[in-house]
Amino acid sequence: xxxxxxxxxxxxxxxxxxxxxxxxxxxxxxxxxxxxxxxxxxxxxxxxxxxxxxxxxxxxxxxxxxxxxxxxxxxxxxxxxxxxxxxxxxxxxxxxxxxxxxxxxxxxxxxxxxxxxxxxxxxxxxxxxxxxxxxxxxxxxxxxxxxxxxxxxxxxxxxxxxxxxxxxxxxxxxxxxxxxxxxxxxxxxxxxxxxxxxxxxxxxxxxxxxxxxxxxxxxxxxxxxxxxxxxxxxxxxxxxxxxxxxxxxxxxxxxxxxxxxxxxxxxxxxxxxxxxxxxxxxxxxxx
Numbered sequence: 704x705x706x707x708x709x710x711x712x713x714x715x716x717x718x719x720x721x722x723x724x725x726x727x728x729x730x731x732x733x734x735x736x737x738x739x740x741x742x743x744x745x746x747x748x749x750x751x752x753x754x755x756x757x758x759x760x761x762x763x764x765x766x767x768x769x770x771x772x773x774x775x776x777x778x779x780x781x782x783x784x785x786x787x788x789x790x791x792x793x794x795x796x797x798x799x800x801x802x803x804x805x806x807x808x809x810x811x812x813x814x815x816x817x818x819x820x821x822x823x824x825x826x827x828x829x830x831x832x833x834x835x836x837x838x839x840x841x842x843x844x845x846x847x848x849x850x851x852x853x854x855x856x857x858x859x860x861x862x863x864x865x866x867x868x869x870x871x872x873x874x875x876x877x878x879x880x881x882x883x884x885x886x887x888x889x890x891x892x893x894x895x896x897x898x899x900x901x902x903x904x905x906x907x908x909x910x911x912x913x914x915x916x917x918x919x920x921x922x923x924x925x926x927x928x929x930x931x932x933x934x935x936x937x938x939x940x941x942x943x944x945x946x947x948x949x950x951x952x953x954x955x956x957x958x959x960x961x962x963x964x965x966x967x968x969x970x971x972x973x974x975x976x977x978x979x980x981x982x983x984x985x986x987x988x989x990x
Contacts, residue, residue: 711754718769724822743798749888756892759977770830774823781819794936847887856880868944882914916962922946
């Protein structure tokens with residue numbers, strides 16, 4: 704990872720840890736549970752791609768953009784907490800730590816996820832940015848993380864467990880469940896710095912491809928790595944619609960390379976400085 708990425712990531716991590724929701728009360732575990740998944744770490748991939756867009760065009764806006772990046776990471780973390788619940792994947796490990804329903808109970812985990820979902824929008828509302836910009840950011844995150852995005856993908860994923868989808872249906876599933884939150888992270892960076900709509904749309908389309916790549920790689924990891932190596936529960940997708948289950952390992956590896964090639968071709972249409980940053984992230988995370 705390049706030095707600038709490391710600086711952005713470390714500054715964001717410090718910001719995030721200092722802006723986690725505070726809910727002091729006589730509840731014995733709720734406050735600790737609210738913070739636990741963040742303190743366990745994570746790739747912070749979605750916040751970082753947003754911050755790279757902002758850093759490329761308006762680096763002085765990074766302090767305000769950290770609020771938005773934190774909101775995205777909170778929404779993403781809520782989705783992981785809920786995805787691990789017994790009613791979904793019943794996974795005991797996430798980010799190298801026990802999942803919240805294991806450490807505490809299912810009610811606590813569900814409510815912490817609910818709280819982080821809400822607090823993600825509070826973070827955007829609290830950002831030192833123009834009000835009209837914040838309205839656009841809230842709408843984009845709600846659209847891509849909610850009923851027409853990630854939640855729709857999760858609904859399809861759960862409903863069609865044990866029912867084989869074709870490649871177009873599988874792609875639709877993961878565009879919504881995984882890719883849209885990555886795509887909107889790039890688009891929200893473009894909104895913060897005031898790029899034109901054509902450039903916003905290009906970044907969003909690149910983000911959808913990166914999101915699919917992210918999912919293909921995740922499916923490969925599920926088959927090839929142990930729980931300890933991956934830092935989360937693996938070999939848990941036997942009944943799910945995954946790229947490895949549908950295409951086989953060789954087919955999934957071919958799909959991964961195809962997506963990398965398509966992304967690199969699309970990245971060439973970007974400004975050179977941003978293209979280099981995104982290419983560096985592709986190399987670091989996926990190669």
